[in-house]
Structures are given as structure tokens and as C-alpha cells.
Amino acid sequence: MATKQAIGLMLAYLHELFPSRPPITEATLEAWMVTFEDVTDDYAMMNAAKQCGAEPERRFFPAPGEIRVYLPQPSAEPAAETLKKIEAIGGFNWQMRWCLPTVEAVRAHFGETVAQAYGHVGPHRLGSDTEMTREIAERDFAVALEQQRARSRASEPDTRAIAARSCTPALPASNSAPRDDGEPLSAIERWYAERDGVSKRLQPPSS
Numbered sequence: 001m002a003t004k005q006a007i008g009l010m011l012a013y014l015h016e017l018f019p020s021r022p023p024i025t026e027a028t029l030e031a032w033m034v035t036f037e038d039v040t041d042d043y044a045m046m047n048a049a050k051q052c053g054a055e056p057e058r059r060f061f062p063a064p065g066e067i068r069v070y071l072p073q074p075s076a077e078p079a080a081e082t083l084k085k086i087e088a089i090g091g092f093n094w095q096m097r098w099c100l101p102t103v104e105a106v107r108a109h110f111g112e113t114v115a116q117a118y119g120h121v122g123p124h125r126l127g128s129d130t131e132m133t134r135e136i137a138e139r140d141f142a143v144a145l146e147q148q149r150a151r152s153r154a155s156e157p158d159t160r161a162i163a164a165r166s167c168t169p170a171l172p173a174s175n176s177a178p179r180d181d182g183e184p185l186s187a188i189e190r191w192y193a194e195r196d197g198v199s200k201r202l203q204p205p206s207s
Helices: 004-017 026-035 042-053 064-068 079-088 103-110 112-121 131-155 159-166 187-202
Strands: none
Touching: 004 026, 004 042, 042 064, 079 103, 079 112, 079 131, 103 112, 112 131
16 A cells, blocks of 8 residues: 555645645545555556646645545556457367357456457457458457457546546625615625635734
């Protein structure tokens, strides 16, 4: 897991960028250590925090999930390894010959992405008695699998945009006290007014 020192430095760095967050406590540090216990690269985690903090529209301290977006993603399994696993769930036919599984069986075991690539090439080619046919089919499967993975990634929602929306504070209603000119405060004006009022109340009295 990431070291305590690295997570502490990351939190301190982000707090300098977004000082409106409450102070970082020992409990905060422990919670973030648990959240990032699967991350083993201190440098990658700090780099992810820097990229997250540098987002042009960011105004608030990021949540752990927003930082994770920038962590290196695990490498996809090689197509040859996927094929070995597919072959392992095959079975004997009536001639007692080992056959590759159906597309439906692959979908049930490995999901839609692998099943689409497998079906595109076809088990009859991947399990051909002709070595050249099998080699060509295996190369075609590798290409098809990468294409399906790319389509799958493209169809995923923008997690950074979702996270940013979820972290945007709700603005209060605009039916607030009037301004000096008699007009009611807008929602954003009221939010700033309440924020400033709170910050003033939290300040220690002057001696």
C-alpha cells in the first residue's frame, strides 16, 4: 500500500491548493490510507493528485475517487492469455474431441467485450485443424479484442465530470434578504454572503 508519508504529503499539497477544506487530521490520514491501500506506487499517486488539482474548473478539494481517475490503469490481459482461458471452458463433443465453447458460454464467463471479439472471429476458425488458419484467427482475435475494449472504454461515462458535478455545493434559494439597492440577493450572492458570514463567525474575536 502507499506509504503514510506519501499520503500525508498528498493531502498537505491538496490542502494548500484548496484551503477551504477543514484541517487535515490523523483520522483523515487514516481514512485516506484505507481508501488507497491497493495503491503501491507513491509517485503515481502524487502525480495523480497533481493532475486532479490542476483541473481548470476545479474549485473544491477532490474526493479520493476523483484522484483515482488519474492513476495508471492496469494493463489489459494479452489476447493469448484470454484465449487460453476460453479454451479451458470448452468440452468434448460426441466424437470425444475437445471443442472450443460457444459464444454464449464465453459471454457468461468473460463478459460482452470478450464475447463480441470471440464471436467476430468464430470458434470454428480458432479451433481449426489447420495451423495457419488458427494463427490467422488468433491474430484476428487480438485485433478484434482490442477494438472491442476501445469501444467499451469510449462508452464509459466521464467519471471526472460526474465526480465534479457531485462535489458542486448546492446553492440556496434566492428568496433571501434584499441588497442595499432593494433587489433580492441572487442564489450565488446569498451563497457567498452565507459563506463569508460563517467564516467571520469562526474567526476569533480581536483582542
